Amino acid sequence: MQNMIKGARYLIQGFSLIHQRGVRRFAYLPMFINTLLFSVAIWFGVTNFGAWLDALMPNWLPVWLESILMWLVWPLFFLLLAIIVFFTFSVVANILAAPFNGILAEMVENKLSGSPPAEMPWSQLVKDSPRMIVNELRKLGYLLRWAIPLLLLSWIPGLNLLAPALWLLFTSWTLALDYHDYPMGNHQLDFRQQRDTLRQHRGLALGFGGATMLATMIPILNFLVIPAAVAGATVLYLENLKQA
Numbered sequence: 001m002q003n004m005i006k007g008a009r010y011l012i013q014g015f016s017l018i019h020q021r022g023v024r025r026f027a028y029l030p031m032f033i034n035t036l037l038f039s040v041a042i043w044f045g046v047t048n049f050g051a052w053l054d055a056l057m058p059n060w061l062p063v064w065l066e067s068i069l070m071w072l073v074w075p076l077f078f079l080l081l082a083i084i085v086f087f088t089f090s091v092v093a094n095i096l097a098a099p100f101n102g103i104l105a106e107m108v109e110n111k112l113s114g115s116p117p118a119e120m121p122w123s124q125l126v127k128d129s130p131r132m133i134v135n136e137l138r139k140l141g142y143l144l145r146w147a148i149p150l151l152l153l154s155w156i157p158g159l160n161l162l163a164p165a166l167w168l169l170f171t172s173w174t175l176a177l178d179y180h181d182y183p184m185g186n187h188q189l190d191f192r193q194q195r196d197t198l199r200q201h202r203g204l205a206l207g208f209g210g211a212t213m214l215a216t217m218i219p220i221l222n223f224l225v226i227p228a229a230v231a232g233a234t235v236l237y238l239e240n241l242k243q244a
Helices: 002-017 024-056 063-113 122-153 163-186 191-199 202-216 225-241
Strands: none
Touching (some): 002 202, 024 225, 063 163, 122 163
């Protein structure tokens, strides 16, 4: 428990780091891109939601019954649309921010070592983008490989009582893996080495991942989570995992 609390504190430290000179420019640009994408997705959903709902209604329904059904079904469809947009945005945002996140982790490490602020290395960004995006897709595959059995477990009577706790642990673990990939990848650790290293420090990893999961559920704060988690994971790695 002490290590889990310690791991959660690194996310808080990450929130303070992304606003510091020498780091903030590398955090704000992908945050702006993600916010723009999220805003466009919301605008598109709200603009077309009424037309989608009208298309689902049978033509033979009387007007009065259609009005009642629209009033009853609208909140449910709006909630479903919000969930779809949220999770789609989270996946897309992480993929698009991946090339920036590797550089952000490097700049946070430079900041902690006392190196002078650097300019945005655009050539490195372009060069690393394909590799980082492929790496994100590989992590997504790892997530699905374990998420599907958990989803099936959620439907088995009796065993589904364990599902909420298992989903909590699984989500915390995958978030820890996701964000530690950037600083550890900068130090040439492959995905298997990253998993092995984090397994040796499960308390820190689960505490960090759990705090990140909670932060993504808080409106407005969730816009800052990706760069803050990258910065926090970098500090956690340097102070606790690099030596191991």
